[in-house]
Amino acid sequence: MKLYYIPASCSLAPHIVLNELGLQAALIKVDHKKHRTDSGADYLAVNPLAYVPALELEDGTLLREGPAIVQYLADLKPECQLVPPAGSLARYRLQEWLNFLSSEVHKGFIPLLYATLAGSYVATAKPKLEQRFHWIDAQLAEKPYLMGDAFRVADAYLFALTGWGQAGWLTSYYKADIHFDHLHNLRAWHERVKARPAVLTALREEGLA
Numbered sequence: 001m002k003l004y005y006i007p008a009s010c011s012l013a014p015h016i017v018l019n020e021l022g023l024q025a026a027l028i029k030v031d032h033k034k035h036r037t038d039s040g041a042d043y044l045a046v047n048p049l050a051y052v053p054a055l056e057l058e059d060g061t062l063l064r065e066g067p068a069i070v071q072y073l074a075d076l077k078p079e080c081q082l083v084p085p086a087g088s089l090a091r092y093r094l095q096e097w098l099n100f101l102s103s104e105v106h107k108g109f110i111p112l113l114y115a116t117l118a119g120s121y122v123a124t125a126k127p128k129l130e131q132r133f134h135w136i137d138a139q140l141a142e143k144p145y146l147m148g149d150a151f152r153v154a155d156a157y158l159f160a161l162t163g164w165g166q167a168g169w170l171t172s173y174y175k176a177d178i179h180f181d182h183l184h185n186l187r188a189w190h191e192r193v194k195a196r197p198a199v200l201t202a203l204r205e206e207g208l209a
């Protein structure tokens, strides 16, 4: 398998999931401005939509969209329990989280990441994103991970996204003016996730540690 990624972007989630599962995949870094991989290959020939993550399977099939990729990977090794079993209510809860993170948080960050271009829209977008993080913080009040005692693929996704806040927790490249100082549960969760060996390895592999 090959995982196409941009350091510190949302593709950090499948990268963490690969490491959590102990799966081997070639990590192919993409320059998002030039649309070239590290070796100079045209990334648009791989994914005409230009964005990461993209997962190339052994037979050449390309799988796009982070929420689909992390579930695909986790289903390869159900014994690791990074996803609840397909068909269970818990699995739909996981998908509820992934969709929430994708549409409400991930895309909610965009105006803050491009604040100059977004202009006055930031004043509308920022309180919405803050409200989403308040809600997440409340969900973490009595459990160590988003879905309870076990780390799931949704935690990996949220970890990648929180890295863009706190004025660039993971890298100054993805830097949004949203702060988590008062969100104590979220901060404790972030420390907990960051301490996981698979996460530390992913950060190191992306040049972020």
Ligand SMILES: N[C@@H](CCC(=O)N[C@@H](CS)C(=O)NCC(=O)O)C(=O)O
Binding pocket: 006, 009, 010, 011, 032, 050, 051, 052, 053, 064, 065, 066, 067, 102
């Ligand atoms: N819907 C896609 C969105 C992925 C996405 O927004 N990727 C960003 C990085 S976080 C990207 O590659 N941006 C570069 C570009 O769009 O050219 C998913 O959830 O996987």
